[in-house]
Amino acid sequence: MTTTSAPPPAATREAYGPALVKLADAGYDIVALDADLSASTGGNKLAGSYPERWFTVGAAEANMISIAAGLASTGKTVYAASFAVFMPGHCFDQIRVHIAQQRMNVKLIASHGGISVGEDGASAQAIEDLALMTSLPGMNVVVPCDAVEADAMICRAAEDQEPWYIRLGRPKLPIVYTDGPSFQLGKADQLRDGNDITLIACGLMVEPTLRAADTLAAEGIAARVLNMATLKPLDEATIIQAADETGAIVCAEEHNVIGGLGSAVARTLALHRPTPMEQVGINDTFGQSGPWTALLEEYGLTTESVVTAAKRAMARK
Numbered sequence: 058m059t060t061t062s063a064p065p066p067a068a069t070r071e072a073y074g075p076a077l078v079k080l081a082d083a084g085y086d087i088v089a090l091d092a093d094l095s096a097s098t099g100g101n102k103l104a105g106s107y108p109e110r111w112f113t114v115g116a117a118e119a120n121m122i123s124i125a126a127g128l129a130s131t132g133k134t135v136y137a138a139s140f141a142v143f144m145p146g147h148c149f150d151q152i153r154v155h156i157a158q159q160r161m162n163v164k165l166i167a168s169h170g171g172i173s174v175g176e177d178g179a180s181a182q183a184i185e186d187l188a189l190m191t192s193l194p195g196m197n198v199v200v201p202c203d204a205v206e207a208d209a210m211i212c213r214a215a216e217d218q219e220p221w222y223i224r225l226g227r228p229k230l231p232i233v234y235t236d237g238p239s240f241q242l243g244k245a246d247q248l249r250d251g252n253d254i255t256l257i258a259c260g261l262m263v264e265p266t267l268r269a270a271d272t273l274a275a276e277g278i279a280a281r282v283l284n285m286a287t288l289k290p291l292d293e294a295t296i297i298q299a300a301d302e303t304g305a306i307v308c309a310e311e312h313n314v315i316g317g318l319g320s321a322v323a324r325t326l327a328l329h330r331p332t333p334m335e336q337v338g339i340n341d342t343f344g345q346s347g348p349w350t351a352l353l354e355e356y357g358l359t360t361e362s363v364v365t366a367a368k369r370a371m372a373r374k
Contacts (some may be wrong), residue, residue, distance in 0.1 A: 066229035070168040072207035073225060074102030077136060081107045085215045089136040090125055092118045098138040098168045098225075118143050122151035122163075129161040134215050141167035141183035141224060142174075149189055157193040162218040165190075166211070170200075170224040171311035172339065172356060173261060178346035184339050188316025190222040191289045197221045197242060198289040200310075202233050202263035206286060209238035224260065226311075228349050231264050233284075243290040251279035254367050255299035255306050259285050259318050262309040262337070262358060269363035280367060288318055293325045300332040305370040307335045309363050311353075314338040333373035335366035 077100060080087050093116040095101035104111040114121045118139050125137040137144070144167055145152050156163050172182045190198045197219055201207035207225060214221040239246050245257070249270050258266035263284050270280040281303055283295065300306060306326065308319035319336035326332045339356050353359060 064232045064235060066231050067204035068225075068227060068229050069201050069204050069207040070097070070099055070225040070227060072201075072204045073138065073166055073168070073211060074099035076208050076211035077103040078106050080212060080215050081110060085134060086132070087134045087136060087215060088112065088128055089138070090114060090121050091137075092116060092121045092139040092143065094139055094168070097140070098166065100136070100138045100166070118147040119151045122148045123155055125163045126155035126159065126161045129163050133162070135161075135163045136166055137163060138166035138168060140181065141170035141186045142181050145186055145189050146183065153193060156220050157196050160195055161220055164211070164214045164221045164223065166223050166225065168225045169227045171226060171260070172344040172352045173226055173228045173311060173349040175227070175349035175352060176346050179343040182344040184313045184344065185316065186224065187288060187312050187318070188320070191316070191321065195220065196289060197287070198224075199242070199287050200224045200260040201240075201286060202258075202260055202284055203230055205232055205234040205238050206240050209240040210286070213240060213242060226261055228261070230261055233264055233267070240286060243287050243292055245292040245295040246284040246286065247281065247295075248284055249280065249282035251281040252303055253279045253305075254371055255281040255283060255303045256309065256363060256367065257283045257285050257296070257299075257306060257318065257322060258309040259288065260311050262311055265358070265360040266309050266363050268360040269367065272360065272364050273367060278367070278371070285318055285322075288321060291321050291325065293329070296322055296325050297330050300326055300330040304374050305333045305367075307337065307363060307366045307370055309337040309358070311358055312338055313341055315341055333370045335370045337362045337366050
């Protein structure tokens with residue numbers, strides 16, 4: 058009998074370049090722009106096969122957004138990539154006016170999100186980008202938990218004419234979707250069933266949250282796990298159902314606890330189904346330089362933190 062080994066860890070950013078080539082091969086009328094970081098975002102893979110569809114604008118994120126809007130106005134499906142700290146950080150006004158207000162067909166690929174950028178330090182660590190982007194009307198905002206889901210998101214974005222913000226990461230992460238992706242825009246994916254508490258996570262916190270559910274199960278606590286890969290439009294119906302059926306919620310994310318996944322879930326609960334809830338995230342502070350795994354420990358983005366938060370939430374039932 059043969060056994061299939063688990064796929065090796067991969068960074069979500071590694072899905073971007075191959076996905077662009079796949080879309081072009083499939084006949085999608087895409088073009089891609091990059092702001093002098095294509096070796097890190099991976100977008101330059103398109104240049105090898107389709108050089109006429111590839112544009113690099115230099116370190117000029119605001120210009121890149123304006124160019125992207127112009128190309129989209131001609132009927133192109135446009136992908137524009139930079140680091141999350143620069144996009145939206147350096148070009149929020151352009152995104153707001155040229156992309157969001159005009160509902161342009163531009164897919165913003167924000168690599169190196171969160172504190173897992175690591176040694177580059179606080180100035181390179183985007184911990185507020187999801188708050189900014191979910192504040193824009195009409196913007197789809199998604200965060201993949203692994204490279205498989207990232208590929209599915211990047212390809213799905215090409216199927217509509219709406220603006221998207223796809224947040225990718227730097228570190229290599231375990232593959233959660235070993236049997237293939239199940240991503241649907243605006244829908245949470247239930248990875249584990251349980252009736253005692255619901256753990257809702259996105260991005261790199263999904264895999265530690267699954268491990269937290271295992272720890273809780275060993276203590277007789279059945280935790281439901283939801284991968285909330287879409288922050289906007291938010292799957293409010295699944296959140297409300299989870300609150301009704303489990304009576305306690307924990308949210309886990311690699312983002313400031315203000316303005317990200319936890320804030321969106323809390324708003325839903327406050328309006329529709331007040332429920333004991335705890336958050337695991339960056340507690341309204343900037344990051345620092347260090348190995349990314351050490352930073353996750355320092356800021357409490359761990360399996361142990363999710364377990365502790367779950368027990369606090371259950372105690373408040």
